[in-house]
Amino acid sequence: MDETVRWLTPEEQHAWRSFIRLHDRLWGLLSRRLQAESHVSSADFAVLVELSEAPDGRRRFLELARVLEWEKSRMSHHIARMVKRGLVVRDECPDDGRGAFVVITDAGREMIEAAAPRHVEAVRELFLDHVTPAELRTLARISERVVEKLDAEEAP
């Protein structure tokens, strides 16, 4: 084993753990609120937002997966569950025999329109209200830069 491991300094360890902790707590609370108040999961919410903003409320399957950065398998399973609950329907694609559209239903629109304002309010109350504009810019800058590096990491 390589004995020259560069372990994290206490500051690094603290920052890293705090960051993970922040996300877990925040996302957990937001998800539970969304579920309790609006009866949709965060994943449902993401799909419905994407569809409701699309022309005719419809999107190709893998296009949706690409936008949300989900694996196609996850998308397939999740759409199956959403179909079962009546939030979306599948529609065959005339141009491509393999493909399919996912289309938001009226029930889906009602869900998202009821959930969105509450969700936005929660994001403000639980997060944005406690962060200064300068801090938010720093956070965004860090996030963009690191994600860019990760993209480069995964590409090859």
Place this chain on the structure above:
Amino acid sequence: MDETVRWLTPEEQHAWRSFIRLHDRLWGLLSRRLQAESHVSSADFAVLVELSEAPDGRRRFLELARVLEWEKSRMSHHIARMVKRGLVVRDECPDDGRGAFVVITDAGREMIEAAAPRHVEAVRELFLDHVTPAELRTLARISERVVEKLDAEEAP
């Protein structure tokens, strides 16, 4: 419906989405590396770190849950899986007939000792190396402050 929803500004929306995206990508990549290189999940890793640092490699069940901020049910399910794979064992508590200890096994120690250096290296390579010390301090400060608010939110 309340028409006076304070929707997110483009800057806020961008920062929020970037933050979530950062966590998802980073955590996803780290988890997959941990699994592929060391055959442990992030959750296994967290448990093993905690146990390996404890005296005699043992901890009371709910104490572990409290430290990791996991629900007791999650802990119970997860420990059951780890027992099945031989990473930990359960041990009855003589003082308290209800209670139990979770104890790390030799195999568990080997796992964590092999996984830790790689994991630390990955955290550096994928995250810390791309963030300045000042940015890291800002991130830690934000995280602490918001988590504190969330604690206050959940307590009552």
Place this chain on the structure above:
DNA sequence: CGGAAAGTGTAGACACGTCAACGAACCGGC
């Protein structure tokens, strides 16, 4: 034209987390 390769989506097995209900042991006051 025809066959290989790549694209689109599905399906099953499994790991994981949450929720709610439960059983068993402890604890405090009467």
Place this chain on the structure above:
DNA sequence: GCCGGTTCGTTGACGTGTCTACACTTTCCG
């Protein structure tokens, strides 16, 4: 002592995410 409330931990049902393998198209190219 014992009864009610609390704590400790388990369990089963269910929704979710990943991985692998698969089936069916389309497309590319000789």
